[in-house]
Amino acid sequence: MKRLQGKVALITGASSGIGRASAKLFADEGATLGLMDIKTDEGEQIAAEITAAGGMAKFLNVDVTDGGRIETAVETFATDFGGIDILYNNAGGATPRDDHLLNMPLDEFDAAIALNLFGPFAACRSVIPHMAMRGGGSIINTASIRSMIGTVGADGYTSAKGGIVTLTMALAVQCAPKGIRVNAIAPGAVMTERVKALMSAGNDSGPDQAMIDKHLLGLGEPEMVAPAALFFACEDSRWVTGQILPVDGGASMN
Numbered sequence: 001m002k003r004l005q006g007k008v009a010l011i012t013g014a015s016s017g018i019g020r021a022s023a024k025l026f027a028d029e030g031a032t033l034g035l036m037d038i039k040t041d042e043g044e045q046i047a048a049e050i051t052a053a054g055g056m057a058k059f060l061n062v063d064v065t066d067g068g069r070i071e072t073a074v075e076t077f078a079t080d081f082g083g084i085d086i087l088y089n090n091a092g093g094a095t096p097r098d099d100h101l102l103n104m105p106l107d108e109f110d111a112a113i114a115l116n117l118f119g120p121f122a123a124c125r126s127v128i129p130h131m132a133m134r135g136g137g138s139i140i141n142t143a144s145i146r147s148m149i150g151t152v153g154a155d156g157y158t159s160a161k162g163g164i165v166t167l168t169m170a171l172a173v174q175c176a177p178k179g180i181r182v183n184a185i186a187p188g189a190v191m192t193e194r195v196k197a198l199m200s201a202g203n204d205s206g207p208d209q210a211m212i213d214k215h216l217l218g219l220g221e222p223e224m225v226a227p228a229a230l231f232f233a234c235e236d237s238r239w240v241t242g243q244i245l246p247v248d249g250g251a252s253m254n
């Protein structure tokens with residue numbers, strides 16, 4: 001039996017990186033997928049690949065900083081698929097403007113919060129009533145190694161990811177009576193195109209050499225994070241809620 005057979009999973013930021021790898025893994029495990037991103041061509045392409053391989057996936061262009069757009073998309077997926085079981089709040093990331101707080105434009109803080117904290121907050125708000133109607137579900141949020149240890153730079157992003165940790169714990173408590181589990185993954189440095197761009201930005205928006213050196217098992221790839229999302233999505237983690245799981249090659253303990 002596939003681990004997500006019969007389950008409906010929504011993934012934000014599904015057009016590239018960790019979200020894309022997770023969409024493919026969830027599809028392999030039998031999930032029906034509602035994919036969201038601002039990159040339409042790539043998202044449509046992934047949905048088409050999953051469908052061509054015999055799976056079920058639909059893509060919608062959704063900017064997660066727009067709570068109304070999230071709400072509309074969630075209602076569409078719930079209607080089309082008959083309900084929602086899993087939400088993977090993956091969309092996020094720092095930008096090259098995000099740096100040490102003394103060096104970054106102040107409005108970048110608002111942008112970082114909108115993408116990395118408001119987006120997941122709004123998506124949880126839209127999805128929880130649907131999961132409750134189903135008698136339960138699983139929400140997977142995305143924190144960061146920057147929310148587990150003190151790091152250099154990307155201070156707007158770091159602030160937002162810290163909020164994800166406490167939001168995850170609060171929702172775990174509030175949603176347990178509804179049968180909804182809420183956990184988060186805290187990735188270390190994963191070599192997506194976005195992170196490579198940050199590392200060549202010439203500031204502290206990306207991981208510096210000291211951070212890179214902390215990764216006992218080397219730097220990560222998106223396919224190394226996706227199995228952790230699958231664990232939280234499926235019944236293997238049915239007795240786990242409110243946890244923040246570092247998936248970071250040992251960086252947070254080194």
Ligand SMILES: NC(=O)c1ccc[n+]([C@@H]2O[C@H](COP(=O)([O-])OP(=O)(O)OC[C@H]3O[C@@H](n4cnc5c(N)ncnc54)[C@H](O)[C@@H]3O)[C@@H](O)[C@H]2O)c1
Nearest residue numbers: 013015016017018038063064091092093144189190192194
């Ligand atoms: N890669 C890392 O080193 C790393 C480390 C820690 C945490 N994370 C977190 O993991 C998640 C995925 O990161 P990634 O490296 O795979 O990034 P990525 O840039 O490869 O993928 C993120 C996806 O989110 C989409 N996106 C961006 N803004 C959006 C918006 N407003 N609305 C909807 N979609 C939007 C992008 O188009 C992209 O497809 C992020 O939350 C990131 O903060 C990544």
